[in-house]
Amino acid sequence: MGRLNASLILPSVVNGGRRYLSNSHSSSSVYSFAPHIDALSKKPMFVSRKGEKYDCFDSVGDAWIVFNKMVDKYPKPPIVEFNKLLAAVVRMKHYAVVVSMCSRMELVGVSHDVYSLSILINCFCQLGGVGFGYSVLGKMLKLGVEPNIVTFSTLINGLCKQRKISEAVCLFDEMVKKGYQPHLIVYNTLLNGLCKIGSIDKAVRFLRMMEGRGFTPNIVAYNTVIDCLCKLGLIKEALHLFSELKVKGI
Structure with a gap:
């Protein structure tokens, strides 16, 4: 090595x-x-x-x-x-x-x-x-x-x-x-961590950053953020993110 x-x-x-x-x-x-x-x-x-x-x-x-x-x-x-x-x-x-x-x-x-x-x-x-x-x-x-x-x-x-x-x-x-070059699993791990401590703004920004760096978030990433939004009562934002899944064919 x-x-x-x-x-x-x-x-x-x-x-x-x-x-x-x-x-x-x-x-x-x-x-x-x-x-x-x-x-x-x-x-x-x-x-x-x-x-x-x-x-x-x-x-x-x-x-x-x-x-x-x-x-x-x-x-x-x-x-x-x-x-x-x-x-x-x-x-x-x-x-x-x-x-x-x-x-x-x-x-x-x-x-x-x-x-x-x-x-x-x-x-x-x-x-x-x-x-x-x-x-x-x-x-x-x-x-x-x-x-x-x-x-x-x-x-x-x-x-x-x-x-x-x-x-x-x-x-x-x-x-x-x-x-x-981090694997998609690393991104999902961090997303899950951010959501667990309730840092939903950072989680959403991190999700966008993944896309900006050429990584296509998978269903696990979206589910993690949508679940956190719902638990925090941010239903409108959760529905908006959910609609992206259909548009992107995920």
Whole structure:
């Protein structure tokens, strides 16, 4: 992966990271959280081995069996194989387990890449630890691993879940300025966040901005804004927006 020039480090990321890291959450200490986070995993870890295909795990115990075999191998499997396993555990929603696995990978000398670190950021965000997600981002920049659109989208989603909408919008704006092309899902995530906090004026402006930037809002985007307008009693505005759906053939 290419190195990210220091001048391209997003101001909102750096500033947000400083805020989050002020309580000793430095990028070098991010994995110190791993031993304690397992308690947040609410599903039991039953072991019932079925196979070693990453999409055929009966339980997270199966994943641990395969993972332990992988880390004990010499030479170690390529990072892409670990990423497949981590993604399978994420699909089972065992986010805390992924954090522990990533910590173990680092201890045995497996070099992370942008995908494994983005998976780790997602898990921290799912567990409500956006601050630790920023710490991982800082680690990526330190290692010269260039974040991708998934990395930033994951952080934006995490911020929205914690109702830190202004910070999410700031990160989105800086991401676009630096040339990253956000996916429609990112737009919809921000729209939903703005509507949840009742910022309907900003939500409507954001919807128009999507159109201005060449993105065609889908039915999910319109439904989100129309629903918010109705809940706020702005029925006339909701009907006007609804009529646009017919005109645009959505």
